[in-house]
Amino acid sequence: MSSFELEALSLSLQVAVITLLIATPLAVVLAMLMARTAWRGKVVLDTLILLPMGLPPAVIGFALLAVLGGLSGRGGWLHDLTGLSLSFYPGGAILAASIMTVPLMVRILRPAFEATDPMLLPVARTLGASRMQGWWTITLPLVWPAVASAMALGLTAAWGESGATLVLAAALKPHQLGDTTAPVALVQALLNQQDGEDAAWHLALVSLLIAMAAIAISEWGRQRWRRRWQARLRPVGLPTPSA
Amino acid sequence: MTEQAIPRALSIELRLQQPGLDIRAQFRVLPGRVCALVGRAGSGKSAVLKAAAGLMPAKGGRIALGTDTVYDSAARINMPAHERRITWLDAHTHLFPHLNVKANLQYGLGGAGFMGLGFKRLTPEFDKVVSWLELSSLLTRRPEALTTSQRVKVALGRALVSQPNALLLDDPLGEVPPHEQESLLELFAEVPARFSLPMVLVSPRMNEVIRMADEVVILHEGRMASAGPAAQILSDVSLSTFLEGVHAGSVLEGEVKRHDIDWLLSEVDVQGQRVTVPATLHAVSSKVRLKVRARDITLHRTVPTDTTCSNHLRGRITQIMLAGEHGTYGAVGMELDRVLEAGDLQLKSGAPIWALLTRKSIQQMGLAPGQPVVLSFKAMATTVSAWR
Numbered sequence: 001m002s003s004f005e006l007e008a009l010s011l012s013l014q015v016a017v018i019t020l021l022i023a024t025p026l027a028v029v030l031a032m033l034m035a036r037t038a039w040r041g042k043v044v045l046d047t048l049i050l051l052p053m054g055l056p057p058a059v060i061g062f063a064l065l066a067v068l069g070g071l072s073g074r075g076g077w078l079h080d081l082t083g084l085s086l087s088f089y090p091g092g093a094i095l096a097a098s099i100m101t102v103p104l105m106v107r108i109l110r111p112a113f114e115a116t117d118p119m120l121l122p123v124a125r126t127l128g129a130s131r132m133q134g135w136w137t138i139t140l141p142l143v144w145p146a147v148a149s150a151m152a153l154g155l156t157a158a159w160g161e162s163g164a165t166l167v168l169a170a171a172l173k174p175h176q177l178g179d180t181t182a183p184v185a186l187v188q189a190l191l192n193q194q195d196g197e198d199a200a201w202h203l204a205l206v207s208l209l210i211a212m213a214a215i216a217i218s219e220w221g222r223q224r225w226r227r228r229w230q231a232r233l234r235p236v237g238l239p240t241p242s243a
Numbered sequence: 244m245t246e247q248a249i250p251r252a253l254s255i256e257l258r259l260q261q262p263g264l265d266i267r268a269q270f271r272v273l274p275g276r277v278c279a280l281v282g283r284a285g286s287g288k289s290a291v292l293k294a295a296a297g298l299m300p301a302k303g304g305r306i307a308l309g310t311d312t313v314y315d316s317a318a319r320i321n322m323p324a325h326e327r328r329i330t331w332l333d334a335h336t337h338l339f340p341h342l343n344v345k346a347n348l349q350y351g352l353g354g355a356g357f358m359g360l361g362f363k364r365l366t367p368e369f370d371k372v373v374s375w376l377e378l379s380s381l382l383t384r385r386p387e388a389l390t391t392s393q394r395v396k397v398a399l400g401r402a403l404v405s406q407p408n409a410l411l412l413d414d415p416l417g418e419v420p421p422h423e424q425e426s427l428l429e430l431f432a433e434v435p436a437r438f439s440l441p442m443v444l445v446s447p448r449m450n451e452v453i454r455m456a457d458e459v460v461i462l463h464e465g466r467m468a469s470a471g472p473a474a475q476i477l478s479d480v481s482l483s484t485f486l487e488g489v490h491a492g493s494v495l496e497g498e499v500k501r502h503d504i505d506w507l508l509s510e511v512d513v514q515g516q517r518v519t520v521p522a523t524l525h526a527v528s529s530k531v532r533l534k535v536r537a538r539d540i541t542l543h544r545t546v547p548t549d550t551t552c553s554n555h556l557r558g559r560i561t562q563i564m565l566a567g568e569h570g571t572y573g574a575v576g577m578e579l580d581r582v583l584e585a586g587d588l589q590l591k592s593g594a595p596i597w598a599l600l601t602r603k604s605i606q607q608m609g610l611a612p613g614q615p616v617v618l619s620f621k622a623m624a625t626t627v628s629a630w631r
Contacts, residue, residue, distance in 0.1 A: 122298045123337040125324035127351035127405045133325075137350075141341045 005202050008185030011093075012159050015181055019097040019158035024151055026098075027105035032139075034106070035113035053103045057163020060099055064092065064164065065171050093181055096164035101157045105150040108218075112146030112225055149221030152214040159210055162187070182207060250274030251309030253329070253409040253441035258303040258316075259290050259465075266290055266465035269304075272409070272441035272458070279444045279456035279473070286462040288445040289333075292411040295443070296331040297324030308408050330407035334417030336398035338386035344397050345382040348372065351405020372400045375437065376430065392423045396430070403434070409441045410434065416451065428454055432629065453477060453494055453532050454628045474532070478595045492536035493596040495579075496630060499525050508553075508622065514593055515582030519553045520625045532630040539624035540598035542575065542608065543617040552619040557582075558596065560614045566599060573605045574598070577616060 030049055034042065052060055116139070124134040140147075162183035169184050180188065186203045189196040252273045259266040266287035272278040280288040293299040295306055303316035306327075313322040313329070330351075338347050352366060373379050376396045386394060395415055402410060415431065416424045432455050435442060444455055452459065452473070459476040461468040469476055478493035497513035507522040511531060518533060525531050546555045558577040566574035578593040596618065610616070 117335075117337055117340075119333075119335070119337045120339060122296075122324065123331065124339070124350065126296050126298070126328070126330045126407070127401065128325050128328055129350070130323070130325050138339055138341075 002199060004185065004189075005199050008180060008182045008203060009206055011180060012182035015093045015097055015161075016155050016158040018094050019101055020151060020155055022094070023098050023101045023105055023154055023158070024147070027102050027109055027150060027154070028147065030102070031106045031109035032113050035110050036118060049106055050103045052099050053107070057100060057161070058167050061096060061164035061167025061171075064096060064099075064168065068092075068095075092168045093161075093165055096168055097158040097161040100161050100164060101154045104157050105154045108150040108153060108222075109143070109146055112143045116142045143225070145221040145225040147221075149218040149225065152217035152221065156211045156214040160207060249309075250439045250441075251311070251408065253295075253443070254305070254307045255291070255295050255443075256304045257291055257294055257301050257306065259287065259294055259299070260302045261287065261290055261465075264290075264465045266462075268460065268462060268467055270458070270460050270467075270470060272443060274441050275435045275439045276457045277435055277442045277444055277455045278458045278460060279446065279452045280460050280462055281446075281452060282462035282468075284447070287465040288462055289413050291462070292331060292413050292443060292445060295409075296329045296411055297322065297327045298331065328405070328407045329409045329411060330402040330405060331411045331413065332398055332402050332415050333413040334395075334415060334419075336386075336394040336418075338389075338394055338397055338401070340386055342386075343382065344378060344384050344386070344389070347386065347397055348378070348382075348401050348404050350401060351407075366404070368406055369404050372403050375433075376400050392419050392427055395419055395427055399431070399434075403438055407440065409443070410438075412442065412444045412446075414446050416446070416448070424448075424451075429629070431455060449477075449490075449534075450626070450628060453534055454630070475595065478597065490536055491597075491599070492534050492539075493594075495533045495535065495594055495596065497531055497533060499523065499527050499529050499531055501527065509627075511627070513556070514579050516556050516579065518556070518625065519622045520627050521622055523627045525627065525629055529629065530631040531627050534626040534628070535596070535620055535624055537574065537597040537599040539620050540596070541619045542598055542600065542610065543619055544608075546617050547619065550619065551621060553622045554618075554620050554625075556580075556596075556618045558593065558616055558618055560610060560612050560616055561595070562612055563605060563610060565602075571602075573600050573602050575600055575605065575610060577618065579618075580615075 034046060034049070120138050120142070121131075121134045124138050125131070129137060159181075160183055161181075165181060165184055166187065169180055182203045186200045189199040189203070252271055254271045256269040257266070264285070264287055268280075268287070268291045270278055280291060282288055290299060294301045297314070301314065301316065304314070305312065305316070306314040308327075308329075312318065312320050313327045314320060339350065342350065348369060352369070373382070376399065378396060378400055381389065381393060381397070386397070389397065395418075399415070412431070416427055419427055428451055431451075434440070435455075442455075444452065446452055456473040456477075458471065459473045460470040461476065469479070474494045474496050478495075495513045495518070497511040497518065499509055500512045500517070501510040502522060503509065509520050509523045509525075511518045511520055511533060513533070520533065523531070541552065543555075557580040559580065560575060561578050562576040564574050564576070566572055575598045577596050577598070579596055581593050598618065
């Protein structure tokens with residue numbers, strides 16, 4: 001593999017990991033909020049959270065450019081407000097990946113929160129556990145297979161995010177090779193390089209391996225969570241295999 | 244939490260706002276006593292319990308354990324649920340599905356640790372509860388492998404191991420099959436003596452209230468309709484018809500005197516008078532509560548001779564009023580005579596007891612307040628439950 005490919009892979013990995021660190025807590029909080037609370041206007045937030053899943057990713061990239069700057073050389077709101085301007089890496093790529101990843105993770109996490117008995121935490125509190133203790137000892141152990149599942153899928157989604165990222169790459173560093181994430185590098189390789197096809201194959205294969213591993217983890221988490229959920233719903237009094 | 248907390252009384256004075264219901268309740272429960280909150284569905288009983296445990300916001304009022312305030316709207320004190328340690332238990336048990344029975348029982352000992360994997364201290368309380376509730380064979384099981392009544396036992400055990408300041412029971416036997424309720428009820432009834440906690444019970448089943456309650460508070464549409472000692476409140480026919488309709492009756496407190504092995508009958512002393520009931524398993528000189536439905540009682544001027552009724556109690560009419568939805572029948576309120584043994588002077592008034600009669604019968608007999616009467620009922624018309 002060439003240094004161009006390795007650099008793209010390592011950049012992709014960095015973007016994916018940082019995105020995951022940002023998206024996981026955010027998605028968990030949002031999923032819990034959507035599953036456990038009822039309030040006016042909840043449907044609006046629900047729509048906003050899931051909107052990126054329905055929009056063409058290129059539109060997200062364009063919207064990021066429009067809001068944060070970089071269109072036709074102007075700074076945009078971000079520049080006006082803070083004096084900072086958006087760069088492709090790491091800011092732009094991570095932001096684009098986060099926006100695309102969070103809805104996916106919320107989608108996976110929300111049913112897990114909805115399926116757990118909402119009175120478990122209150123009961124734990126009457127037994128002397130604070131909200132934080134209850135979260136670590138009751139809520140998290142019950143939903144962690146779903147969290148693992150969401151994180152695994154989130155990792156591949158962040159790794160492979162290309163729609164919005166391509167738009168950002170095209171606008172922010174149009175003629176520059178390298179210094180980019182794997183999917184974008186794949187496109188660049190095909191467009192610009194003599195032996196581009198080889199590089200594209202390498203990048204594609206690594207992406208395939210990562211996707212397979214992540215989806216396997218994700219499915220395992222989902223199955224495990226579903227089993228638990230079904231065990232909880234099983235009618236009482238029937239003989240259980242373990243008993 | 245290891246030090247034995249001194250049992251403190253639970254005082255509750257609460258105002259709550261529910262959709263379409265404004266709730267006000269005020270009562271006090273001493274350690275080792277049970278107060279039953281009774282009322283129709285939707286009268287606000289469950290809400291009072293949740294608010295007392297700190298699981299639901301209150302509109303105002305004051306909750307105290309002994310002299311320690313845990314909630315006071317005026318003084319802006321609102322202790323969170325985990326500091327109040329007023330444990331709450333309902334029919335769904337809410338056992339933690341990822342923990343086995345042992346870990347569930349120990350949850351309240353603190354230090355469940357990261358993801359529930361922490362090291363647990365074993366306390367004498369834990370051993371006491373496990374042996375009393377006979378849970379030792381279940382300790383390694385997951386909640387999903389338990390029957391409903393086992394779950395209820397574990398939930399009760401988990402609440403008691405945590406050494407709470409008070410125990411609030413919201414229809415704990417509601418999901419248990421009827422034939423298993425009896426034995427669990429006996430366990431619940433032992434809690435006050437064994438753990439000396441103030442307890443509040445909400446139950447739609449009168450037999451549970453009669454078995455466990457020392458005091459009864461009746462809630463109707465969020466307001467307290469009545470409150471007082473259990474036998475007195477439960478024997479008030481206007482209240483009990485409201486709760487139970489034609490099954491309304493009176494509760495008499497007495498002591499088992501004798502078992503008749505030949506005829507399988509038992510004799511119970513109620514204020515010096517003898518009541519014969521079908522044989523019970525309660526030992527001689529144990530305290531029992533008898534429930535007699537008001538419509539099963541017949542009134543006579545003198546003790547009838549040619550009858551299958553084996554119980555003839557002497558009493559005095561205190562009041563006569565109309566009862567039923569449209570005043571279709573009458574309710575005769577009486578006080579049982581207290582038959583004193585020689586030299587034993589008791590000035591307390593007799594136990595109240597009610598009979599439901601048709602207006603015609605009342606008229607024909609010429610019943611009026613102040614008259615002495617004989618109340619007759621069959622042994623089979625009584626229900627006996629242990630008490631104390």
